[in-house]
Structures are given as structure tokens and as C-alpha cells.
Amino acid sequence: MAQNRRKVRNKADIAIYTQDMQRQASGYGYESAPRRRSIDIPLEGDTYGGNVRSSARRSNIDVPLGSDKRMSSTQVGVSRSRIDIPIGSEPQRQRIVPRAPSNTQTAQRTVKRAASAQTEVKQQPLKKKSAKKRTQTVAAPRRISRSEARRRRKRLALIQAGIFLTAIAIGLILSVTVLFPIQSYRIDGDTVYSQEEIIMAFGHAEGENIFRFNIKDSEEDVLQSLPYIESLRIRRRLPGTVVFIAEPAVETYCVQVGGQTLVLSAGFKILRIADAPPEGLCIILGTGHSAITTPGNLFVQTSEEQQKLLQTVTAEVETWFPEGITYIDISNPYEITIIYETRYLIKLGTVNSLSYKLEMAAATINDKLGPYEAGVLDASYTGKVFYAAGAAPTIQDLPAAAGQVEWFEDEAGISEGNDVEIQLES
Secondary structure, three states, X not given: OHHHHXXXXXXXXHHHHHHHXXXXXXXOOOOOOOOEEEEEEEOOOOOOEOOEOOOOOEXXXXXXXXXXXXXXXXXXXXXXXXXXXXXXXXOOOOOOOOOOOOHHHHHHHHHHHHHHHHHHHHHOHHHHHHHHHHHHHOOOOOOOOHHHHHHHHHHHHHHHHHHHHHHHHHHHHHHHHOOOEOOEEEEEOOOOOOHHHHHHHHOOOOOOEOXXXXXXXXXXXXXXXXXXXXXXXXXXXXXXXXXXXXXXXXEEEEEEEOOEEXXXXXXXXXXXXXXXXXXOOEEEEOOOOEOOOOOOOEOOEOOHHHHHHHHHHHHHHHHHOOOOEEEEEOOOOOOEEEEEOOOEEEEEEOOOOHHHHHHHHHHHHHHOOOOOOOEEEEOXXXXXXXXXXOOOOOHHHOHHHHOOEEOOOOOOOOOOOOOOOOEEOO
């Protein structure tokens, strides 16, 4: 009976506890269906014997929390909580009786929890919202395929190339319009012309952009305007200096073409037109006609073979006899003749082995003949030089003096030097 009274007291305590819990739950601002708890009740006769502990059988009894009324058709099912009430005695285990909190304690807890909740809401309202927004806006990275990555690289390369070309174009435009004006001139080399004459022939004044003129065209203009400049190189020196590197032209040869006496430089540039052959120059006989005889231009014969012969003979003669040659006769390509120091007439024959023939003639004059001898040296045979003493030669002794050199058309009517021959008339 005592055990049964304890059960009754337990059930009463449980009912009071469940009512307090229902009130506590309703104080937070929401109402829920009565909950049930499960209490394990040990069955009678369950004991722990000896040192061996047997598992106590328990029976689950559903006890409603609060009023457990029948639900109407519109009510939501009431959640039940299971309370395990022991059935039987457990002498070795202390029974824990739930203690129902008082109304004062429940109210204090409710006030504290409400105050703490309001404080948290006031302190961190933006953090929670911003974090929530961030989690909503951040999307998972999309995987890029190989073809799309290749297209992106191509687009990026095209954009970079366009930017690079645009920068270059802007730099070029600025360099030829605004930047780098001509500020000064400098003349390097010996020349008979003054700086003002060279600048005037150059044709580009100070203040003009240094990249606005073509170097090759400007060099040709200066060379044609100033005949006594053999060669000219124009260089730009940034930021604004134009440099002229000039080599002077020296009067070296004299030719007679079309009744005119042309004075030529060593590079066959026409320097001036003279009335008579100047003294001290090498007179070249047997040259063909030239279409251009204006000073400042090159002396070019209409016959390419004659022009090549002239260049070959003069170059070899200058190598072995740099000074002292007064006449060169190329009127007959089979009897090339020169006069050295008005004392020796040297016969060379054809242009075959011309360098060796001139070497033999120079060695004979320098090693075997005296300073006062004169005569004729026949070096037309390769490896042999024949010397005949005699009077000093004159222009009358040259092959060109034996007749007049004429250029004529052949029977087929071809002219202009293609089928032109040199004929000596007796």
C-alpha cells in the first residue's frame, strides 16, 4: 500500500510539473499542442539480485501535458511526450523526482530570456542580415570549357595587340608632327662648300620635323646640286640634329664628248665643263657618247661594254700607277695604251691579264730603267715586256691619233650601243 501511495504521489507531481511546463511554454509567445512525456515505471518483482544486474522491465505510460482533450475535426494532432514511470521497486537506484519550478522563478527566467533576445537583436541586426544576403548572392563558380577558355585567350590577345598597335600609331604620329624638330646641323668631312650652301641644297630648314624627309632622296638632291661632293651620307641624331658626312670630289679625268670637255672625278662624276683639258689631269680617249653631260651627274656611256671597259682599265691603272698617268687610250679594245710621265708609252693589248701586264711594266720601269730614259714598253704579251728606247711619246703616238673613232649603225639598223663597234679609220 505504501508503494501504491508513492505511485499516486508521483502521478500528482507529474501533473503539476506538466502544467508548469505548459505555462512556461505559453510565456514565450507561441502556443503549441499539449505535449506528453514518457515515464518509465518499473514492473513489480523486478529486483537486482546479487552482483548480477538484470535489466528492469519498464512500461511506457502516455501522460498528457496540460489538458488532453479530444481533438475536433479541425484541430491539429496533439503531440504527446512519453513519461517512463517505473513499475516495481529499484532499491539500489535513487529515484529522481522532478521538481516543478515556482511561478517566480519561471517569470524571472522568461524576463531574462526575453531581454537577452532583444539585446542580441539590437546588437547584431545588420550582421545577421548581411551574412544572410551574402550567402544568397554568392553563387558557385561555373566551370569553363576548353573551347571557351581558348576563345577568351584569343579575345585577350586581340585586345592586347590592338592596344599595342594603337600606342605605336600614336607615337609615330606624334614623332612626325609635334616631336623632334630640326634644331641644328653638323658637317663632318672636308668639302669646298659652306654649311649654308649644303643646308640650302638639303632643303629642310630648322623647325621642320626631323623624320619628314627621306634620307636617300635628300642625299641625291645634295649630290646633284653640289658636284664637288663625291659621296654624302645624311644621319639623324636625336633629338634634333642632322649630320652630313661628306667626301670631297677631286678632279681626276678629262673626256671629250660631243665637242665638250668634261672634267670627271675618280668616281666618274661630272664636275664641270671646261673649255680645254686642264693640266695635270689624265685624258681618256676613245670614250663613247653620254646622254647626260650636266655637272652633278655620273658620266655613263650609252654602250654598256664601253662603260665596263672604262671602269676596268682605270681601276687597274690606278692600282699600279697611282700617279703620273697622262693619257689612257681605250679607243681600240685590242690595243689599250697608256702614257706614263710623258716618257713611256706602254702597250697593254686586251684586258686579259691586265693586272699582271701592268705589274710587269711597273717593275720594269722602277727596277731596270733609269730616271731619264724614255721609249716604248710592249707588255701586251703575258709574262714578257719589250722595251725600245726612243723619244718621249706624245698624243700623236697613240692609236686614237691614227684615225677618228666613229659610232655607227650596222646594216640591220641596230644602234644605241647594243651592236656598236669601234672602228679606226686610217
